[in-house]
Each structure stands twice: as C-alpha cells, then as structure tokens.
Amino acid sequence: MNIFDMTIHELHGALKGKQLSSLEATTALLKRIESVEPQIGSFITVTAEQALAAARSADQRIARGEGTTLTGIPLALKDIFLTEGVRTTCGSRILSNFIPPYSAASWEKLRDQGAVLLGKLNQDEFAMGSSNESSAYGITRNPWDTSRIPGGSSGGSAAAVAAGQAIATLGTDTGGSIRQPASHCGCVGLKPTYGRVSRYGVIAYASSLDQVGPLTRDVADCALMLEAVAGYDPKDSTSVDTPVPDYSAALAGGVKGLRIGLPKEYFIDGLDPDVQKAMTAAIDTFRRLGAEFVDISLPHTDYAVATYYLIATAEASSNLARYDGVRFGHRAQADNLLDMYTKSRSEGFGTEVKRRIMLGTYALSSGYYDAYYVKAQKVRTLIMNDFISAFTGVDVMLTPVAPTPAFKIGEKINDPLQMYLSDIFTIPVNLAGTCAMSLPAGFSAEGLPIGLQLIGKPFGEETILRAGYAFEQATEWHTRKATL
Amino acid sequence: MKYQPVIGLEVHVQLLTDTKIFCGCSTTFGSEPNSQTCPVCLGLPGALPVLNGTVVEYAIKAGLSTNCTITPRSIFARKNYFYPDLPKGYQISQFEDPICQNGWLDITLAGQEPKRIGITRIHMEEDAGKLVHGDSGMGDGSGVDLNRACTPLLEVVSEPDLRSSDEAVAYLKQLHQIVTWLGICDGNMEEGSFRCDANVSVMPVGSKTLGTRAEIKNVNSFKFVKQAIEYEILRQIDLIEDGGTVVQETRLFDPNSGKTRSMRSKEEAHDYRYFPDPDLVPLVISDQWVERSRSELPELPGQRQQRFMTDLGLLPYDAEVLTASRALSDYFEAGVAAHDNAKAVANWVMGEITRALNDSGTSIDACPVPPERLAELLKLIDNGTISGKIAKTVFDEMWKSGKAPLTIVEEQGLVQVSDSGAIEGIIDEILAANAGQVEEYRSGKEKVFGFFVGQVMKASKGKANPALVNELLVSRLKG
Numbered sequence: 001m002n003i004f005d006m007t008i009h010e011l012h013g014a015l016k017g018k019q020l021s022s023l024e025a026t027t028a029l030l031k032r033i034e035s036v037e038p039q040i041g042s043f044i045t046v047t048a049e050q051a052l053a054a055a056r057s058a059d060q061r062i063a064r065g066e067g068t069t070l071t072g073i074p075l076a077l078k079d080i081f082l083t084e085g086v087r088t089t090c091g092s093r094i095l096s097n098f099i100p101p102y103s104a105a106s107w108e109k110l111r112d113q114g115a116v117l118l119g120k121l122n123q124d125e126f127a128m129g130s131s132n133e134s135s136a137y138g139i140t141r142n143p144w145d146t147s148r149i150p151g152g153s154s155g156g157s158a159a160a161v162a163a164g165q166a167i168a169t170l171g172t173d174t175g176g177s178i179r180q181p182a183s184h185c186g187c188v189g190l191k192p193t194y195g196r197v198s199r200y201g202v203i204a205y206a207s208s209l210d211q212v213g214p215l216t217r218d219v220a221d222c223a224l225m226l227e228a229v230a231g232y233d234p235k236d237s238t239s240v241d242t243p244v245p246d247y248s249a250a251l252a253g254g255v256k257g258l259r260i261g262l263p264k265e266y267f268i269d270g271l272d273p274d275v276q277k278a279m280t281a282a283i284d285t286f287r288r289l290g291a292e293f294v295d296i297s298l299p300h301t302d303y304a305v306a307t308y309y310l311i312a313t314a315e316a317s318s319n320l321a322r323y324d325g326v327r328f329g330h331r332a333q334a335d336n337l338l339d340m341y342t343k344s345r346s347e348g349f350g351t352e353v354k355r356r357i358m359l360g361t362y363a364l365s366s367g368y369y370d371a372y373y374v375k376a377q378k379v380r381t382l383i384m385n386d387f388i389s390a391f392t393g394v395d396v397m398l399t400p401v402a403p404t405p406a407f408k409i410g411e412k413i414n415d416p417l418q419m420y421l422s423d424i425f426t427i428p429v430n431l432a433g434t435c436a437m438s439l440p441a442g443f444s445a446e447g448l449p450i451g452l453q454l455i456g457k458p459f460g461e462e463t464i465l466r467a468g469y470a471f472e473q474a475t476e477w478h479t480r481k482a483t484l
Numbered sequence: 485m486k487y488q489p490v491i492g493l494e495v496h497v498q499l500l501t502d503t504k505i506f507c508g509c510s511t512t513f514g515s516e517p518n519s520q521t522c523p524v525c526l527g528l529p530g531a532l533p534v535l536n537g538t539v540v541e542y543a544i545k546a547g548l549s550t551n552c553t554i555t556p557r558s559i560f561a562r563k564n565y566f567y568p569d570l571p572k573g574y575q576i577s578q579f580e581d582p583i584c585q586n587g588w589l590d591i592t593l594a595g596q597e598p599k600r601i602g603i604t605r606i607h608m609e610e611d612a613g614k615l616v617h618g619d620s621g622m623g624d625g626s627g628v629d630l631n632r633a634c635t636p637l638l639e640v641v642s643e644p645d646l647r648s649s650d651e652a653v654a655y656l657k658q659l660h661q662i663v664t665w666l667g668i669c670d671g672n673m674e675e676g677s678f679r680c681d682a683n684v685s686v687m688p689v690g691s692k693t694l695g696t697r698a699e700i701k702n703v704n705s706f707k708f709v710k711q712a713i714e715y716e717i718l719r720q721i722d723l724i725e726d727g728g729t730v731v732q733e734t735r736l737f738d739p740n741s742g743k744t745r746s747m748r749s750k751e752e753a754h755d756y757r758y759f760p761d762p763d764l765v766p767l768v769i770s771d772q773w774v775e776r777s778r779s780e781l782p783e784l785p786g787q788r789q790q791r792f793m794t795d796l797g798l799l800p801y802d803a804e805v806l807t808a809s810r811a812l813s814d815y816f817e818a819g820v821a822a823h824d825n826a827k828a829v830a831n832w833v834m835g836e837i838t839r840a841l842n843d844s845g846t847s848i849d850a851c852p853v854p855p856e857r858l859a860e861l862l863k864l865i866d867n868g869t870i871s872g873k874i875a876k877t878v879f880d881e882m883w884k885s886g887k888a889p890l891t892i893v894e895e896q897g898l899v900q901v902s903d904s905g906a907i908e909g910i911i912d913e914i915l916a917a918n919a920g921q922v923e924e925y926r927s928g929k930e931k932v933f934g935f936f937v938g939q940v941m942k943a944s945k946g947k948a949n950p951a952l953v954n955e956l957l958v959s960r961l962k963g
Contacts, residue, residue: 082530102523201530208762236532237764315762318562321573322527364757
C-alpha cells in the first residue's frame with residue numbers, strides 16, 4: 001500500500017509499531033504532492049520545510065512514548081484557518097500577503113497533538129462557491145476526472161484527500177462546503193453541529209452558519225479528527241459547553257432498529273438518475289443491516305436556498321468589511337481614503353465575493369431590512385422547526401448530498417443561480433444548525449463518486465458516525481482510489 | 485413669535501473596567517500606540533468577541549440608578565460603516581433590545597419644582613480607536629492607534645424632555661454625579677470619559693409638532709454644553725425668522741468661537757445596516773441577577789441628600805454640597821460618626837476642609853486630615869478646651885504636620901482659659917491701660933466694646949474663652 005493512501009488509523013498503527021516514521025510518511029506525502037499537484041492544484045501553499053521539522057519532532061515524541069493518535073500524521077488545512085507565521089489567503093487576492101500572528105483554535109488542537117502541517121489548501125475565495133473556481137490561486141481539479149470541479153468551497157481539502165496529498169484535512173462548511181466536495185471527490189466529510197467546534201481563528205464567511213469539520217478517507221478517521229477538534233472554546237461565544245463524546249468508541253453498534261427518515265423534498269424528479277440509483281442501493285443496504293425507513297417531510301425545503309443567500313450574504317457583507325487595506329492585506333495606492341478603500345477592495349476581491357457583498361449589503365439596507373433579512377430569519381426558524389419536528393420520529397435522515405455528480409469546470413461559473421442550486425440538499429442543515437456527514441455511496445456511469453448524506457440531530461454526531469460506519473463496513477465504495 | 489427649544493442628550497460614558505469590552509486587553513491610557521491590542525481589538529480575520537461580564541454589571545447598575553427597566557434578553561448588533569479607526573468595519577453596539585430602557589431622572593433648577601426627564605435607553609458598545617496625524621516619522625500620512633478600540637462605553641439616551649440649556653446642564657450634571665458615584669466612570673470630560681451629543685430643535689410656543697433637529701457633537705464640558713445649545717437655539721430661531729428652514733444634520737461645536745458648524749447633512753448620513761451580531765449570543769439577565777445588583781447598589785446621591793436633611797437636620801443647600809461627590813459625602817459621614825454634631829462637621833467640611841483642599845489642589849481622597857481627626861478637633865471646641873478661632877490655628881498645624889489636635893494644643897499651650905479669675909486679671913489690666921476708651925464706653929459709645937474684647941483676646945494669646953470674656957467685660961464696665 002502507498003503510504004500516501006493510508007488512513008489516519010493505519011498510519012498511526014504503523015508509526016506506533018515503528019514500521020514507519022513520520023519523517024518517512026511526511027516525505028512520501030510531500031513527494032506525492034509534488035508529483036500530482038500540477039494535475040490537481042489542491043494547495044495554495046506547501047510548507048515542506050516546516051512539515052519535515054514537525055515530522056522529526058513528532059518522531060521524537062513517539063520515541064519517548066508520548067505520541068497520541070494524531071502525532072506525526074501529515075495533514076493539511078483549508079486556507080481559511082489562520083496558521084501563525086504561515087501565509088493565510090482564504091483564496092483571496094486581498095490576503096495575498098497576510099501572515100497571521102496567531103493560529104486557529106482547531107489547528108492548535110491538532111498541532112498540540114503533534115500533527116504535521118503539509119500546507120494550506122485551495123478553496124473558493126472566502127468560502128464563497130461550490131466549485132473551487134472562485135479562488136484567486138487557480139482552480140482545483142477533481143482527481144477522479146480532471147476536467148471536472150472538485151466541489152467547493154473546501155475543494156482543495158477534498159481533492160487533497162482523494163489524490164493522496166494529505167492523510168486527512170480540515171474544511172469549513174457554511175452551506176455544504178465540506179459535504180459537497182467530499183461527495184464529489186469520494187471522501188468522507190462531516191459538518192458538525194453549530195457550536196461543536198470553535199470558530200476562533202477561522203476566517204468568517206457567514207458567522208451563524210460557518211462550522212469547522214474534517215474530510216477523511218473513512219468514517220473511523222472522521223471520528224478521530226472530530227474528537228480532536230471538537231469542544232467548548234471560551235474564545236468563541238457561540239461554541240457550546242457540552243462534553244465531547246468518544247466518537248471512535250461510538251462507531252460500532254450497527255444500525256439495527258435505527259429509524260432513518262427519507263425527506264420527500266430531497267428525492268425530486270430532477271435528481272440525476274445515477275444519484276437516484278446510488279440512493280436506492282444505499283437504502284437497501286441500510287435495510288439489510290436492520291435499519292427502518294420512515295417517509296418524512298421537511299416542508300420549507302424550497303425556501304432554504306433563498307433564505308441562505310440572504311442570511312449568508314448579509315453576514316458576509318459585514319464580515320468582509322475589515323478587508324479595507326488599512327491594517328493588513330492588499331492596499332491599493334490612492335490619493336484619498338475613499339479611493340483607497342474602493343480600489344483596494346475592487347482589486348482585492350473577486351467577482352463572486354463582490355456579488356455576495358452587494359447582495360448582503362442590499363438585504364441589510366434601510367427600507368429593505370425587514371423584507372429581506374428579517375423575513376429570511378423567520379423562514380430560517382421555520383426550517384429549524386421542520387427538522388425539530390421531523391426528528392421526533394426518526395434518529396437520522398438519509399438524503400443525496402448533491403443533485404448531480406461533479407460537473408465540468410466552467411459549466412456553471414457564469415450562471416450563479418445554477419451554481420447556488422448545487423447546494424440545495426446541504427444548505428438546510430446549516431440553517432437548522434445541526435450535523436450531517438457525506439460518505440461514498442457509489443459511482444456514476446462515468447465513474448464519478450456519489451455521496452450520500454446522513455443528517456443527525458443537534459449534537460447527534462455519534463449516531464451519524466455509527467450509521468456511516470455500518471454502511472462503510474457493508475460496502476466497498478470508500479476503498480476505491482482515483483487513478484492519477 | 486416665541487419659540488420653545490426641545491433638547492435631548494446622548495451621553496457616552498466610558499466604563500472603568502480593567503479590560504476591554506470584548507477582549508482581555510488593558511484599558512489604561514497613555515501607552516505606546518497599538519501596544520494594548522490583540523487579534524480581537526485589532527479586528528484581525530478569524531478573531532471573535534467575548535463579552536466582559538463587568539461591563540454588564542456596570543450597565544445594570546447605571547440602569548437601576550436611573551430608574552430603568554433591565555431588558556431580560558438584550559441583543560448586540562453591528563453598526564456597519566467604514567473608517568480607519570474602526571478596525572472591523574463595524575462597531576459592536578446595541579440597537580433593538582438595549583440592556584436598559586425607560587428610565588428617568590428628576591432635575592431641580594433653583595427656585596423651581598422638580599422636573600422628570602425621561603431616559604429612553606442605555607446601551608453597551610465598544611469605542612473606536614483614534615487617528616494620529618502629523619506625528620514624527622509619518623510624513624504626510626496618518627496613523628491609527630487602536631489602544632482605545634474596544635474600550636467599553638455606555639450610551640445614555642434621554643427623551644427630548646429638556647427645554648433649556650440650564651435643564652440640559654442640570655440633567656447632565658446629575659447623570660455625571662451618578663456614574664462617578666457608582667464608580668463606573670471617572671467622569672473626566674476633558675479626556676472624553678464622559679461626553680455628550682445634543683439634539684436641539686425649536687418649535688413655536690404652543691405647537692405640538694417638533695421642529696427639525698440638529699445633532700451637535702463634541703461638547704465636552706458642562707460649559708460648552710450650555711454654550712453650544714444656546715448658540716444652536718438662537719441660530720435655528722434666526723434661520724426660521726429669516727424665512728429659512730432648519731435641516732436635519734450633524735453639527736460640530738467649536739469651543740473657540742462658541743459656534744456650531746455643519747458636519748454632514750441627512751443625505752450624507754450613513755445607512756448603518758444594523759443587524760444582530762451573529763458572533764455574540766443574546767444576553768440573558770435573570771430577575772435574580774437584577775435583584776442582586778439592586779441590593780449591591782450604594783446609597784445614591786439623591787437618597788443621601790434626603791437623609792442628610794431628615795436625619796441630620798442639614799439645610800438643603802448644605803446637603804447638596806455635601807453630596808457633590810461620593811468621597812466628600814463619605815468623609816462628612818465619617819466625621820459625623822466620630823463626632824455627633826452634624827452641623828459643626830458640615831460647616832468645617834464645607835469651610836476649612838474645602839478651602840484647604842482647593843488651596844493645595846488636593847482631592848478629598850488624599851486629605852491629610854482624616855475625618856476622625858477633624859472630629860477630635862471639633863470635640864475640643866465643643867467641650868470648651870479651645871475656641872473656634874484657636875481651632876483654625878490648630879487645624880492649619882494638623883494639615884501641615886499630621887499631628888493629633890490635642891497634641892498640638894498641649895505642645896503650644898493653646899488650652900482655652902476659662903478661669904474667671906485669670907480673665908478678670910487681664911481685663912483689669914486692659915481697662916487700666918485704656919482709661920480714655922473706658923470713659924467713652926461709659927458715656928454711651930458702646931462700639932468700643934469690641935476694642936476691649938480684641939485687646940483681652942490678644943493679651944491672652946487668643947486662649948481666653950470668648951464667651952466668658954464678653955460676660956466679664958460687661959459686668960466690669962457696667963460696674
């Protein structure tokens with residue numbers, strides 16, 4: 001087996017058993033990055049030297065018997081996570097020279113365990129996009145078919161896992177930005193419940209929706225990564241002070257008697273036939289494993305995309321105000337303050353970011369606030385209530401992650417509405433603030449990965465991990481590798 | 485036509501917390517620019533605000549002391565605008581659902597009945613940083629110092645209930661007294677710890693429709709508030725009388741000229757796009773919390789003033805002077821506690837103590853004569869050991885040396901002479917030496933009596949008991 005294709009638990013075993021060193025593993029990953037990066041474009045920054053140094057110190061730690069599960073494991077981070085001393089761009093030109101003086105809380109937790117940072121991963125600019133085409137640092141290609149998008153906005157995080165460029169990665173999910181690329185790249189991606197993982201040090205897109213989560217090669221790794229980053233953080237007022245369960249211990253147990261809801265609004269006529277087929281097969285598998293299926297309804301699903309694009313853009317218009325050229329980031333030369341603001345932001349932001357800033361500014365403007373922002377918040381409450389009431393009858397929900405497999409590069413970039421609709425099944429979960437996971441559930445006729453989404457109750461990560469693990473044990477989709 | 489001014493005040497109160505409102509940075513002034521900053525108050529990407537609990541405590545205290553209702557679930561909002569001193573591009577403030585609502589203060593102008601002034605709301609917010617222009621090393625450029633960014637403020641908004649500059653100043657002084665009394669603000673207006681914007685409009689007397697208002701910024705002393713409002717009232721009346729109309733605008737007060745000038749019009753006003761800050765959860769304040777805060781409130785100046793009048797029998801003026809600050813008032817109370825003669829303590833605190841403090845530029849907290857010592861001195865007067873006149877000499881010595889009054893009296897032999905034999909001896913000498921004046925007195929010129937008293941006191945080096953001197957002199961001269 002290639003080192004670069006190993007899972008965390010496999011590599012951890014090898015490091016612990018001294019069959020491998022972290023230095024060897026890290027070197028193998030860096031080589032792999034070098035060889036496939038021209039085809040994929042997952043990375044914005046590769047931190048080879050720091051990675052090798054971190055690997056050496058991890059090896060010493062392991063030798064002292066002080067290693068933990070993630071010690072010496074080569075990981076990579078979406079470029080939205082602040083990394084002290086390592087340039088952090090968020091996929092934007094406006095942060096092309098930004099070297100943060102502090103690190104994201106979630107990365108600190110991994111780093112403290114001795115994880116090795118390989119580099120910073122490509123993404124849609126400020127996490128705004130579903131295809132990774134809005135990055136100022138070039139597009140990322142899908143390892144399964146390099147003419148296609150990897151999904152977004154954590155496209156680099158998914159592609160790197162799929163292409164053997166990192167053992168696991170962290171992404172963020174505001175409207176599906178972990179799950180949709182995970183689905184398109186054939187990896188496991190989990191968006192935790194809002195408040196489960198600290199947002200401190202993660203560049204904000206839409207603060208009430210953003211959540212940090214792992215992208216991995218299997219469900220067991222997903223549990224390990226979540227365990228490592230989850231937990232209350234006094235520096236994030238929206239993080240929730242509730243104990244972190246032992247997710248790994250929760251994996252076994254099966255799905256016998258588990259009630260799985262099938263929301264009828266997610267199984268629509270327009271669904272891609274291959275996706276439909278994969279869902280039907282997955283339902284059969286679960287049934288065979290002893291799960292029970294219940295038809296349910298989430299009646300306000302139709303309003304989710306519109307609601308999302310009001311709330312997310314409103315928050316973004318304010319969150320992105322700090323990129324003004326005054327204290328950090330790109331500053332244009334100008335004769336007066338107003339011109340400096342205008343030029344710096346015009347030059348620094350890309351088209352999609354500008355579009356969303358304008359949408360959000362409009363939604364919050366005097367005279368429109370009630371009709372847009374306030375109304376969207378009310379609909380958000382209705383959507384949350386949909387989930388609360390549906391969850392009284394089921395333990396988890398099963399849905400497709402995306403209506404189609406990965407589309408072609410350039411296919412939707414000039415049609416924002418079509419692009420926005422690719423997140424139709426993932427957005428409601430963010431609005432409801434609950435958790436969901438994407439995991440491999442088949443392939444299209446063209447050989448593109450198809451993901452299935454398991455949606456859990458708030459703080460019900462254990463249940464979706466357990467269900468996902470049972471499914472994974474019964475199928476072999478996750479074992480297939482993209483050929484590069 | 486006669487015009488009625490209508491005034492409302494917005495007061496920013498800088499809170500005396502050790503740390504900033506949304507991060508752990510220190511709030512002390514005068515440090516190196518940008519030395520008291522962190523990712524949060526610098527507005528760096530990824531940084532998140534965490535509310536300082538002390539700010540909430542102070543806001544509740546301010547609200548309860550101004551008769552406000554404490555909002556059980558209050559919300560922080562973002563006020564969005566671009567300016568280089570505003571690092572995040574928005575200020576975290578409160579908009580809908582501020583922490584305190586619907587309060588009031590009663591003000592009393594001399595010779596008038598008390599008047600109730602409504603307080604619409606009190607909300608918490610963060611301050612901005614400051615721009616530095618023309619400092620060395622900056623050339624033509626400007627610098628941004630973010631030490632002040634994220635410093636906690638309360639904004640206290642009054643109803644437009646004020647009808648004159650005097651009422652405005654009275655309201656402002658009372659509010660100032662309350663926040664300094666509570667110890668939540670140092671009250672320094674020059675440094676901007678307590679600053680005021682005034683909304684001023686005029687309408688014809690008897691009208692029910694408010695005129696268009698101008699908001700006047702930068703009035704940072706009681707005097708300037710009075711000046712600015714008076715100028716603005718006259719400006720608006722003149723404008724209307726000349727057939728013009730008042731436009732809604734922000735005006736800046738210039739303390740040098742005493743005038744206000746236009747800063748920006750309504751058309752240029754920002755659309756702040758307020759919305760609830762998704763980084764902060766709603767602030768829930770339980771009834772128990774409010775009641776605990778209420779029970780921890782100190783006796784407020786108004787209450788104490790009342791008690792000084794009813795329990796200690798002080799005159800209204802004295803009670804007001806002695807509650808001007810909490811420290812002064814506490815000093816007085818400590819004095820009374822040690823010497824049960826409120827009138828005497830009041831006179832001394834308002835007289836000698838205040839004079840000595842003013843002359844030496846000392847604050848009452850640093851008064852070298854503690855209230856217990858003052859009480860000892862007053863005891864010596866009341867029990868006849870020294871006269872009031874000698875007491876002033878003793879007091880000066882106490883101020884200088886810090887010695888106990890009795891020690892000074894004994895060291896300098898200042899004990900009052902109340903021995904009638906000894907005083908009669910002196911009187912006899914004085915009368916013998918001034919036969920002419922004695923003659924005058926006896927022929928009806930009673931004015932010279934004062935001369936004899938002076939001579940006797942002088943001869944006794946001020947130690948003779950003045951009452952006894954009077955009594956004995958009368959009997960000797962008449963005899």
